[in-house]
Amino acid sequence: MFHVALKLAQEQQNYVAVTHIYDLLANLAYEQGEHEKAEKLFVSVMQRLLSTGTPKTDNKLIHISLKLANIYRIQKDTRKAEEGFKFCASNLQNNIEEGKYDDDTLLLWAMTLDWYARFLVDVNRLPEAFENFKRAYDLCVQINGVNNEEIVILLNDLGTICFVQNDLDNAISYLTQAVTIGNKLPDMEDFGSVLINLGTMYAKKGMMEEAKQLYQDAWKNAKEHNNAQVLKEASSCLDELKSSKTAQQ
Structure with a gap:
């Protein structure tokens, strides 16, 4: 469909329409993981926008630049990213x-x-x-x-970094906030991962009952959302907790 529209726009020498279709094709390739194709199309769109006087500080150009940077990140081109x-x-x-x-x-x-x-x-x-x-x-x-999935994800990220840097108390603080908000968002499909992360923090603190409850909650959440990956991870955490408890007896 896009290619038919592109051909028509090119035949009509409609510069704006061609640019718009290139942008749509670039985003489609980006979403489908065709990063090399997306990169070429995004670069073409940027060049066309700049040639018509769009300033480089325009949000549209910045948004394209952001996607290009993320493509370079995925391609491990650290400098360009x-x-x-x-x-x-x-x-x-x-x-x-x-x-x-x-x-x-x-x-x-x-x-x-x-x-x-x-x-x-x-x-x-x-x-x-x-x-x-x-x-x-x-x-x-x-x-x-605060009551949205983006905030839960960001709090989870903040907590995870604290954990990696051995700041367990702040990790628990951020993840507790994430769980409190996430509990109000029944449609959040990956919330089980956040519950598992907080459970892992509690396990590190030796608070095994609290960890067990969070792993169980994560398992239930994953089951409700048919999230096989989180379900498997929650089951693994529960098994590990059970094995650890048995070994200590």
Whole structure:
């Protein structure tokens, strides 16, 4: 369908329509994991937008740049990925500081900080990752409040980084907040993973009954959402807890 529309737009020499179709094709390739194809199309879209006078600080161009940065992250091109994330973050921050923003801009900035943080986790720069996750969290709270899946995920990420850095108390604090909010979101399909993470923190603290309850809750949640991966993980955690208890007797 897109290719037919593209041919028509090209025949009519409709520059704007061609650019729009390239953008749709790029996003389709991106969502389907065809990253090389998506990269070429996104670059083409950027070039076409720039050639018609769209400033490089425009949200549309920044959003494309963000997706390109994430493609480079997936492709393990560390230099290009970091350059892309920093370009997006700095331009968005400048726009916001100059008062040129709306809620969509703030959401794009939060997304940029979140994706950049995940890149920083990949390259084991955890303190920087934590800082960016925290900024993304603060922005998301500012825009949408706390009772949503994005906040649960960000709190889970913050807790996970604390755990990896041996800050167990703060890890439990963030994950407890995540679980409290997640319990109000019955449609959250991956909530079981958050429950498992908090259970693991309690197990590390030697609080086995609390850990067991969380693993059981995770198992039930995964069962309700037909989440086979989390179901398997919760079962494994419960088995491990049982084995540990048996070994201590």
